[in-house]
Each structure stands twice: as structure tokens, then as C-alpha cells.
Amino acid sequence: MSVDYCADVVLGTPGTAPVIAGVNYRRRPYTAAGLRFAFSAMHEQSRALDRDLHAARLAMVQFPQPPKKRPRYASVTFADNLDLIDYRQLAQMAAGTNELWDEMQEHAAEEARRTGTDDQDWWGRGD
Structure with a gap:
């Protein structure tokens, strides 16, 4: 069994560090420990395998369920300075x-x- 924690895409604009994003579609966001695990897996599945991606930032896009039937919006968390x-x-x-x-x-x-x-x-x- 295999689990991917990031999309097969690297996002970026000229002059900025590329971004490798994972997406969590669940209504409940990852806990801090879950994010740390997911970011660590993303690092191993991308940056650790490709020197060209070493400087890429890791991001997790989540869609948490807001209270009282408000619309769901994307929330983006970056792994900057996280101990992987x-x-x-x-x-x-x-x-x-x-x-x-x-x-x-x-x-x-x-x-x-x-x-x-x-x-x-x-x-x-x-x-």
C-alpha cells in the first residue's frame, strides 16, 4: 500500500521558492502531529529525492468545516521551520x-x- 501526501505538481513564480503542496479534503484538519507527519512524508517523497526541489517550500491545503454552515474555504499551512x-x-x-x-x-x-x-x-x- 502506498500513500502520497503531495500532489504531482510544483508551483512557483519567477523569483520565489517553488511550492510543493499537499491537499487534505477532509472536514477536520490535521492535528499538529498529523501535519508534521504529512510534511515529513512530503519531504521524503519530493525534496529528499530530487536536489532541484531541495529549496522548495512544503504546503498543506486544507478545507476545514467552519461552524454554523458557513462556506468552506481553503486554509494553507507551510512547513517553514518545522522540525521534520x-x-x-x-x-x-x-x-x-x-x-x-x-x-x-x-x-x-x-x-x-x-x-x-x-x-x-x-x-x-x-x-
């Missing part, structure tokens, strides 16, 4: 998350088999 997570720690965090996800999926599959609600025929094929 190094690659090794990112890999450990992702591996830990994947292990938890696998355990949850296995538990759900066991529960479905136990209760007969797994939506599979006798040969293990879904509907």
Missing part, C-alpha cells in the same frame, strides 16, 4: 500503523467468519 521526522522514524511509524491495521483486519475477518457474516461463498469468493 527523519526517514527511519517515518518508516517505523508507518510499519507500526500497518501492523495495527493488519491486526484489525484479521480480527474483523475472524469475527465475520465466527458470526457467518463474511459475505463469501464456500470457496472464499466475495459476492
Whole structure:
């Protein structure tokens, strides 16, 4: 499984640093820890791999749900001066998350088999 935290585009205008933007369409914005993780992944997926992008700024565009049915507007956060997570720690965090996800999926599959609600025929094929 692969997750991308940035778009396949670099934005910029002459005389300014390029911007690599990620987009979070969810109604709830990332927490500070979530932003730090996303920016760190964006760095590893772009700037760390391409020397031409080393000076690029990282940005996260989010669309938080405002109170009382007001229109949603984009909110942009930059990773300037943020202490990024190094690659090794990112890999450990992702591996830990994947292990938890696998355990949850296995538990759900066991529960479905136990209760007969797994939506599979006798040969293990879904509907």
C-alpha cells in the first residue's frame, strides 16, 4: 500500500521558492502531529529525492468545516521551520500503523467468519 501526501505538481513564480503542496479534503484538519507527519512524508517523497526541489517550500491545503454552515474555504499551512521526522522514524511509524491495521483486519475477518457474516461463498469468493 502506498500513500502520497503531495500532489504531482510544483508551483512557483519567477523569483520565489517553488511550492510543493499537499491537499487534505477532509472536514477536520490535521492535528499538529498529523501535519508534521504529512510534511515529513512530503519531504521524503519530493525534496529528499530530487536536489532541484531541495529549496522548495512544503504546503498543506486544507478545507476545514467552519461552524454554523458557513462556506468552506481553503486554509494553507507551510512547513517553514518545522522540525521534520527523519526517514527511519517515518518508516517505523508507518510499519507500526500497518501492523495495527493488519491486526484489525484479521480480527474483523475472524469475527465475520465466527458470526457467518463474511459475505463469501464456500470457496472464499466475495459476492
